[in-house]
Amino acid sequence: MGIFKKLGWFFKQQKKRYIAGILFLLLVDLAGVVPPRVIGILADLMNERRLTTRLLFMWVGLLLIAAIFQYLSRYGWRNMIWGGAATLERELRTNLFSHFLKMDETFFQRHRTGDLMAHATNDLNAIQNVAGSGILTFADSILTGGTTIIAMIVFVDWRLTLVALIPMPLLAISARILGSRLHQAYGESQAAFSRLNDKTQESISGIKVIKTFGQAKEDIDDFEGIVDRTIDINRKVYRIDSLFGPVTSMIIGLTYAVTIMYGGWLVTTHMITLGQLISFVSYIGTLVWPMFAIGRLFNVIERGNASYDRVYQLLDEKSLIKERSHATEHLVAGDISYHVAAFTYPDDEEVSLQNIDFDLPAGGTLGIVGRVGAGKTTIIKLLLRQFDNYEGEIKIGGKNIKDYTLEGLLSSIGYVPQDNFLFSTSIRNNIRFAAMDKTQDEVESAARQSAIHDDILNFSRQYDTLVGEKGVSLSGGQKQRLAISRALITLPEILILDDALSAVDAKTEAAILTSLKEDRSRKTTIISSHRLSGVMNADQILVVDDGRVVERGTHDELLALNGWYAEMWRRQQLAAQLGVGGAEDGAK
């Protein structure tokens, strides 16, 4: 029941809706008491040959009024209570989503997309169930149960009522037991379904390999094995699921049997009339649902409670990135002074960066090179304030970056990440992602700077072409170039290319770098790359290995140093001589 308290804020906020809903429920139940009694009375009247037309129309008139009343009240509570549940789900989803938008890298490293999605879908569903069927069951089992039992006592006989109620708790208990068993079996069934799904996914993705090695038959056998196991697992689900109806029937049957015995005796001894017994039997029918629902209520509450805790655990997580109270909005110049003594990723033990120091005047270009995993991207992440927990100080324009607001800092930086994520909207809106008010001319000029304009014109709907599943599938190189346009369109003071040209061929790379040099002459640029040609013209190059700077200088200085950089340069040159060239990945 704790979950009702936890959701108290919502019920308070929706007080009117829930009070109205519960009043409607009460009306339904009060009206519901009428028909069994009227049927019993009419049966008695006919049985005793005392029914006049006036009496008849009076009673059936009452019945009709009760029916219409019930219809309207049912319409009322359904809209109120189910609507409330839907509203709660919307509310929680909004909270969760705006929370996600505020969270830092650490959060997203700790929780994978799939898990976050599961919280935002399955967990919210379980919680809204509490506000919907949970509240309904809770209120209605009390109301229906209460009104019916009172009607039984008032209209029929209190002793009979007491006796007939004895088997009823069994309903609640069995619903509870079967419910949790079913839930468990259903979990296994879901897992079996996932296996089947994964298997199919894999076979389709690897169809060429399977065909190549002539293994279709073996693959089919494997699939059928999984299918057979799935059937076995589902058999269990159906077995439990098919038990609900029979168990209910048996317990109700027991109640009827008890009623027949005791009620029959009461009728024969004239303690009650036959009509009263008929009413009583009808009332028993009304009690089935609330009793059964109470059993299920426990499952709803349990699941809702667990889900609520999971969701609030997420909502309670705080971003480690905090804005300082006196932080300024404005960013003037792009000179960077970067001095980080040590940085360790949260949840990690190994030190990721050590003694990274460089000063980059506004308008300068810094190159960062090194093998995969050397720490190139980490250096950039600190600059973007994705992590704040480092020893040292990073200054831009002479001021600690933590003294800027995130808005001020980040809107002055154009960032092109490694994984060039694009949104499933038009190419135009992808380019002007950061500034939706940019005109077509501005969009095109950014596209030209990153050498993607001509490609876009070749698409059937040009700048209106949709990106992603429903639209055009872009090559890796095209995605990278679009990501560059996206960063360029805001004319950022500082541009960061994080290995953002790896899928672009050397010629295009050179063209882009030249155009950047011309258009951004007074602005700062940081390029990380493992292709040395991308950084050779930088004013300063850092060679990073294992989180430290191992070499630094200009291209010529580094060649003269004859270390890792020079060795790498020779190897890459040699490869070029041999004719090894990475083509742009546009094969398909």
Next chain:
Amino acid sequence: MAQNNDSNQEEGYQSAWSRSITTKEQFKIIKRMMHFAMPFKWLFIVALVFSALLATVNILLPRLLQYFMDHYLNKGNTAFKIILGFAALYFMGTILKAIMQFFSNFLYSMGSEKSLEDVRRALFRKLHTLGMRYFDLTPAGSIVSRVTNDTMSLMDFLQVFASLITGLFAVVTAFIAMYSTNAVSAWIVLAFLPILVVSIWYYSHYSSKVYRHMREKLSELNVKLNESIEGISIIQEFRQEHRIGREFEQTNQDYLDARKAMIRTNSLLLSTLIDLLYAVAIVVVLTHFGLLAQHQFVEAGVIYAFTTYVSNFFNPMDDMMDSLSALQDGVVAGSRILRILDDQTTAPAQNEGAHGEITTGKIEFRHVSFSYDGKDKVLDDISFVANPGETIGIVGHTGSGKSSIINVMMRFYEFYEGKILIDDRDIKDYPMAEIRRRIGLVLQDSFMFYGDISSNIRLFNDKITDQQVEDAAKFVQADHFIEKLPGKYHARVIEGGAKFSSGERQLISFARTVVTNPKILVLDEATANIDTETETLIQEGLQRIRRGRTTIAIAHRLSTIRDAEQIIVLDAGKIVEHGTHDELLAQKGHYYQLYELQRGKNVDPA
């Protein structure tokens, strides 16, 4: 990720929804889908027999009570033993009812489950007979969704029949029971049937629209959610939290509105309406009995039994209403399943009576032409001979037809002009199994399967020993990195080999080919960026595998094929140059240009 899939499937769903299917087609689809239930007809028949018995018990129990009331209770001073006997009889009746309920539910569900899995099997088997063209044209996600999700709708589909048939049983038995109690009242209740049918039809028609709209909004919502989480760093870096939040809120609100519309529709029409009609029927029936009672005796038990039958008559309607919308789902899903089962893009077939073995590995292309769509020739009059043990390098720009050579050579696609000869015999005269055994293809994108390293090298072939797997790995020098893995050859491989670099995956793919020891090698060189260290291993690996095998190598790096016996330069599907590396350089033609172009480039990775 799973969510993402879901939402994409959802998209596919919508598109199929938007097409209207004619009634005739619907019947055809239903008929064909019912075929899959045939092997399990006994499960269904027995389940339905139980369900018919159940309906009978359901009318016999009230009848028992009626008899008890009218013949004993009404008469007064009944012995307690008789009362006890009736109670026991009634309870035994409910036990019987419970047993029937269980078996009718369980058997029917199992029948549906087995039919559903049979459809899955049939689909999966069919997919393996389809040619590569099908897979090239159809997104993997949508195929998977056919096999897993659409087949699920079939289950609901069968459920519709269950609820229709049990509903029918209930209506018929209730009617018989009413008729035998009081014929006129029975006809009065039956008069409600047309009203019910119309309201059920109206509901399913109207609600499906509302429902579709709601599902569309939900899928949109989940797509947005998923995308925002995946692209969160971009959103934050570009300070677009407010805009994205606003857009999300809009969709969130749209979904709430759609859901509220659905709730309104259901509140107005679903069980509430049935309940209202039921109450009206009771009113009418009681009025009739009441008027009857003016001039003849109506026993109390009759009133009890009759009102119970009326409720039996109306009870199954809720279920039927609910399930009708599933019928629509089922037809749409069925049509998509049948589209795959009917697909004619089958894999190329060999000539009848194909037999024989590939021994030496000589390959000849004789005037081979090929086109994907029957119009534009992708390969145009290709002829060349590769003698046993020779390497033929094929170069050309993207789209020149290089990959098509592999596609026809591997029999992924059927070619219609010219001949491919292996050991001077038509390739179509060898059994497919022989071709697969003797021709090894090393793929550009080395897909890895869920399992471990060892299972990825041997694939499903159990005849390959662990020793052979290790030898193959050593041969291509993949053992260096495998030995470093935790669990070595039994190191887990997950989700398409995501943990491994493309270079490592390439080496595994080499080992896969080496372990089957093919006579002929078809090599599709990787274009992906590979770190320099692995690159060296790969180049050495290639040299080694080629030894003693006839090789057709599609090369992106000219260095790979410098020492090939012949090099073919393709352009727009035609062979434009043919010779050795030195000869071609001397010609100063296409090859020379390609060579210069690649030399001029500055190159990859560290």
